[in-house]
Amino acid sequence: MATVIQQASKAYQQRPKALGITVRRLQFHPEKIKRHYFANSPVMSHLLTALSSTFPVGEQFFVHSVRNVRDRIADPQLQAQIAAFIGQEAMHSKAHTEFNDAWRKDDYNLDRFQAWLMRKDRHVRNLHPKVQLAITCAFEHFTALLGGYILRHPEVLSTLDEDAMKLWVWHAIEEIEHRAVAFDVYQEIYGDHKLRTLIMRSVTTGFASLTFYSASKLFMQDRRKSLPKVGANLFGVYLVAKMFVQLLPEYLAYYKPDFHPADHDYSELIAYWKEKMAADYDMPAFQETSAQLRYS
Numbered sequence: 001m002a003t004v005i006q007q008a009s010k011a012y013q014q015r016p017k018a019l020g021i022t023v024r025r026l027q028f029h030p031e032k033i034k035r036h037y038f039a040n041s042p043v044m045s046h047l048l049t050a051l052s053s054t055f056p057v058g059e060q061f062f063v064h065s066v067r068n069v070r071d072r073i074a075d076p077q078l079q080a081q082i083a084a085f086i087g088q089e090a091m092h093s094k095a096h097t098e099f100n101d102a103w104r105k106d107d108y109n110l111d112r113f114q115a116w117l118m119r120k121d122r123h124v125r126n127l128h129p130k131v132q133l134a135i136t137c138a139f140e141h142f143t144a145l146l147g148g149y150i151l152r153h154p155e156v157l158s159t160l161d162e163d164a165m166k167l168w169v170w171h172a173i174e175e176i177e178h179r180a181v182a183f184d185v186y187q188e189i190y191g192d193h194k195l196r197t198l199i200m201r202s203v204t205t206g207f208a209s210l211t212f213y214s215a216s217k218l219f220m221q222d223r224r225k226s227l228p229k230v231g232a233n234l235f236g237v238y239l240v241a242k243m244f245v246q247l248l249p250e251y252l253a254y255y256k257p258d259f260h261p262a263d264h265d266y267s268e269l270i271a272y273w274k275e276k277m278a279a280d281y282d283m284p285a286f287q288e289t290s291a292q293l294r295y296s
Contacts, residue, residue, distance in 0.1 A: 016077050018084030021177045024285035026095045028166045030102035035222065037164040039156050042219060042226035043236025048168070049103060050214035053110045055096040057117045058139065059089040064125060065132040066182055072189050078181075085181040088174045099167060108221050113214050133189075134196050136182045138203035141254050144179035144261060145247050147172030151269050156239065166281055173273055173286075180261040197255050204251075 038044040063086050070082050104111075124132065150157065150172045157165060186196065219226050226233070253259055278286040 016080040018080045019077070021081060021084035021088065023084055023087035023091060024170065024174070025091060026166060026170050028095070028163045030099040030163065030167070033099070033102065033161065033164045035103065035225070036229070037160055039159045039232070039235060039239065041232040041236035041239070042222065042229055043233045044239055046218040046222065046226070047211065047215040047240065050110065050211060050218055052096045052099055053114055053214060054117060054210070056093045056100065057114070057121050059093040061121055061124065062136045062139065062182065063089050065129070065136040066185055068129040068132060069185060069189055073185060075188070078184055078188065081181045082185065085178045088178055092171055092174065095167060108218065110214055110217060113217065130190050130192070130195065131199065133182060133186045134199040135203060137186050137196060138200040139207070140179055140182050141200070141261065142207060143175040145250055147175040148266055148269065149243055149247055151273055162281065166283065169273055169277055173270055176266045176270060183261050193257050200254055
């Protein structure tokens, strides 16, 4: 028995390191984040908070969809990327659960919406593994797009307090780091361009409608404080419209037969924010020399 454990331990240690993907534990104080934390805009803040409400269930599903088929991957390097992907998503789920618990109040919550998501999640997990993985690929494209957009607008991020900055920048960086993992797994096993793009159309419609619904729900629950901020709300609507316009070319690229998530180079942007978060926000995990955690 001891020999088996020792051999398993050695095999684990010999696994290649993931390239460009580092699992980091976030240390932050979600209870200190104010309700209108993004550019002091209720519209943008409720939108991001609504997104956060979906992350714990969503991230767990993404992990599940990749784990479904990981035993069909022979490439040791891709297996290492998968392990790091799982680790990052686990940390995201944990951090956003903490954030969601902090902002939730009796008169400000998405309890019914989140309960519906849980029921929907159980249904989606019964779909064919190929479809599940295609769904994850689509959502991973969205999260990378949104992460890149957030990081390209430091003038807006400067309005966030310290803990909100830590949460959203950390998450954005890591979504960009692992943006190609699920896609590479899908291509390696299935490579079905038609299904991948068909699923993206469905995910786009569902993602947009659910985000609008949940954000509107929060806005109306908070209407006494949200409605008077006319200027900030108009600024929020402007930011959302601007985001849609600017991200449209990157979004449409997903439908190309030769698309790959790594086609868009984020290296300089990521390097800038890693250095900034390590130096200005006391987050040493963003130093390139920091130890990398392992998950399986």
